[in-house]
Every structure is written in structure tokens, then in C-alpha cells.
Amino acid sequence: MKKSFKTQPELFATSTELEHPALHGLDGAEAVLDWGQLESLMESIYSAKTGRPSYPLLTLFRSLLLGIWYGLSDEQLGACLARDLLFRRFCRLELTSSIPDPTTLGRFRTKLVEYDLWEKLLGEVNRQLEEKHIIMTEGRINIIDATPIEAARSGPGNKKRSSKDKDRSNTPSKDPEAGWHVKADSRGNIKSTYGYSVHTAVDEDGFIHRQTVTAGNAHDSTEHDTLLLGDESALYADAAYSSQKNRDKLIRHGIKDRVQRKGYRGHPISEADIARNKEISVTRSGGERPFATYKRVYGLARTRFMGLAKNLTLYGMAAIASNIKKAARFLLLYGLPKPALTG
Numbered sequence: 001m002k003k004s005f006k007t008q009p010e011l012f013a014t015s016t017e018l019e020h021p022a023l024h025g026l027d028g029a030e031a032v033l034d035w036g037q038l039e040s041l042m043e044s045i046y047s048a049k050t051g052r053p054s055y056p057l058l059t060l061f062r063s064l065l066l067g068i069w070y071g072l073s074d075e076q077l078g079a080c081l082a083r084d085l086l087f088r089r090f091c092r093l094e095l096t097s098s099i100p101d102p103t104t105l106g107r108f109r110t111k112l113v114e115y116d117l118w119e120k121l122l123g124e125v126n127r128q129l130e131e132k133h134i135i136m137t138e139g140r141i142n143i144i145d146a147t148p149i150e151a152a153r154s155g156p157g158n159k160k161r162s163s164k165d166k167d168r169s170n171t172p173s174k175d176p177e178a179g180w181h182v183k184a185d186s187r188g189n190i191k192s193t194y195g196y197s198v199h200t201a202v203d204e205d206g207f208i209h210r211q212t213v214t215a216g217n218a219h220d221s222t223e224h225d226t227l228l229l230g231d232e233s234a235l236y237a238d239a240a241y242s243s244q245k246n247r248d249k250l251i252r253h254g255i256k257d258r259v260q261r262k263g264y265r266g267h268p269i270s271e272a273d274i275a276r277n278k279e280i281s282v283t284r285s286g287g288e289r290p291f292a293t294y295k296r297v298y299g300l301a302r303t304r305f306m307g308l309a310k311n312l313t314l315y316g317m318a319a320i321a322s323n324i325k326k327a328a329r330f331l332l333l334y335g336l337p338k339p340a341l342t343g
Contacts, residue, residue: 026090028328029065033128041120045111055100059091060108063100066090068321071299074102109317113309118316125323126209134327140203141258142232144241145287146220147295148181149311150302151195177308179217196303198294198315201227206289207326208319213312221246234258236284239277260284293322 035058042057054060066087067077081087081099093099100108112118129135155174174194181193193216201210210227220240228235228249235255239262250257260277263269269277295301298318303311 032327141234143236143287144227146199147291148193151175151178152303154194179215181216199223
């Protein structure tokens with residue numbers, strides 16, 4: 001069973017203290033969506049008609065969003081829900097009511113994993129933003145990119161293992177579903193990260209439309225087809241996605257090829273392609289925005305959980321959180337409708 005998600009008058013009494021500007025910091029996120037549509041996608045999670053009532057689905061979902069936005073662990077999030085009026089207001093928690101503990105929050109996240117809901121939720125968020133013309137669809141471009149994320153358990157030291165210690169990957173200290181991501185920087189220095197790779201497809205405004213997570217040892221180009229939207233006017237990407245096969249696919253779909261070129265042994269990159277790559281990089285660099293948000297703002301440079309499925313949902317929630325926050329800033333700049341406090 002689940003409780004209903006509704007305004008609690010005890011919390012939202014019109015007093016001077018409760019009308020402090022600090023309590024309106026999430027009004028943009030409140031107003032930008034019809035949250036009831038998101039709730040309907042999660043109905044199956046707690047569908048039993050008997051048993052102890054759960055917290056409202058949107059209370060738990062919004063709690064997880066707060067954890068992402070403020071870079072909080074489940075334990076820290078529980079503490080903030082207990083003492084922070086802004087958090088309680090956003091999650092519809094009465095001042096005298098109990099709050100979801102870390103175990104409850106973890107179980108709800110596990111349900112999102114089991115029901116594979118994050119992609120449907122992201123799709124619904126984006127659908128609503130498109131209807132409000134916050135996300136523009138006509139003539140949009142697609143920028144794809146990937147970034148390594150260190151595993152929650154990456155073993156002793158974060159270096160590429162040699163043949164002498166290859167058995168180390170099977171020890172309990174490592175996440176067995178992660179892998180080594182090895183990449184050379186612009187100076188030729190090799191950097192190795194044991195973990196996962198997050199692959200995203202974003203538009204020119206930085207809204208995330210597609211996302212996948214793979215083991216770190218999967219090459220970026222393996223997710224090329226998964227990240228295609230189908231209706232983009234052009235595809236921007238770095239040279240990791242450059243291949244004749246991919247170029248032919250773009251031609252077949254009528255998508256303009258704005259993928260950077262790379263040289264090969266015996267066939268160095270031409271001066272014309274070097275100039276073309278520089279031109280493309282101005283737009284292509286926008287694909288790195290979500291990664292900067294994930295790592296620097298949300299504290300997700302390192303995963304919080306073990307296993308591919310849980311991390312797929314974690315970073316899926318981060319994509320949803322990022323799009324909602326970006327849309328909220330749009331409304332604050334161009335007009336904010338009055339939030340519906342009933343959800």
C-alpha cells in the first residue's frame with residue numbers, strides 16, 4: 001500500500017517563518033512538471049492493497065532527486081529530511097511525521113532498478129519539457145560523448161593491472177561488473193580508471209535525451225547506435241566514434257556528419273580534417289556539460305553502488321535531475337508559473 005502525495009497544511013501554514021525566501025529554492029523544479037504523470041509510471045512499485053502503507057511514491061522519488069542535487073548519501077539525505085524545511089516542503093512531509101530512513105530510500109531505488117523505470121521517467125520528463133517548448137525538437141542536433149566513472153570498489157590502488165596480478169579483479173574488493181578504462185590525454189599520458197563509462201546524448205542546450213552505462217573497458221563507439229535519436233539534424237562527436245560504418249549509417253538516416261576525424265598508422269590526419277575538427281569541437285564540447293555536473297556538482301565522479309544495473313539507475317536519476325534543474329532555470333529566466341502544491 002502507499003499513502004497519497006498531498007499538501008500537508010501543518011507544514012504549509014502561511015506564517016512569516018514558512019514564507020522565508022529560502023523555502024522557495026525549489027519552486028522552479030516544482031512548477032516545471034506535471035508530477036502526477038511521473039507518479040503514474042511508478043504505480044506498479046507498491047501495488048498491493050494490503051499491508052503497511054508506504055511513503056507516497058513522489059515523496060520517495062523527490063527524495064532521491066534531492067540526494068542527487070545536493071550530493072548526499074542516503075544517510076545524509078535522511079538527516080536533511082529530518083531537519084530541513086525546504087526538503088520537507090518539496091517532499092510533502094509533515095513537521096510531525098516520520099521520514100524515510102536510508103533503508104527505505106535504498107529499497108525504493110532498488111525497486112526503480114527492478115522495474116527498469118529510469119528510462120521511462122526520463123522520457124516522460126523530456127516529453128513534458130518538449131510540450132512546454134523548453135526542449136526544442138525541430139532541427140535539433142545530437143552530441144554524444146562518454147566519461148569514465150571510478151567504481152565504488154576499485155580495489156587496492158587505481159591502476160591498470162598487469163598479468164602478474166590479473167587475479168586481483170576477482171577479489172571481493174573490486175566490483176566484478178566494472179572494467180578498466182584506459183585513455184591517453186592530449187599530452188600522451190595514459191590514465192587508467194577501474195569502473196564504468198557513462199555515455200550520453202545531449203542537445204545543443206545540454207538536455208540529456210539518451211544515456212547508457214557500460215563497464216569501463218567498453219569502447220565509446222560501441223554505444224554509437226544506442227545514442228542516436230533518429231530525428232537529429234546532425235551528430236557531433238569526437239574521433240572515438242569515427243569509422244566508415246558509422247558514417248554510412250548517418251548518410252542512410254539523413255543525419256549530417258559532424259564527427260571529428262582521426263588519423264591512422266601510415267595515414268596521418270590531413271590539415272583539412274584538423275581544421276574541421278577544431279570547428280566541430282566548439283559545439284561538440286557541449287556534450288561534456290552533463291559530466292561536469294555529475295562529477296563536480298553531484299559528487300558522482302565515483303559510483304556509490306556495486307553492479308551495472310544499480311549504477312545505470314543512479315546515473316539515470318542524475319540525468320533526470322539535471323534536466324529538471326536546467327528546465328527550472330529556464331522558467332526562472334523566462335517566466336515561472338505558480339506551483340501547484342498539491343502535486
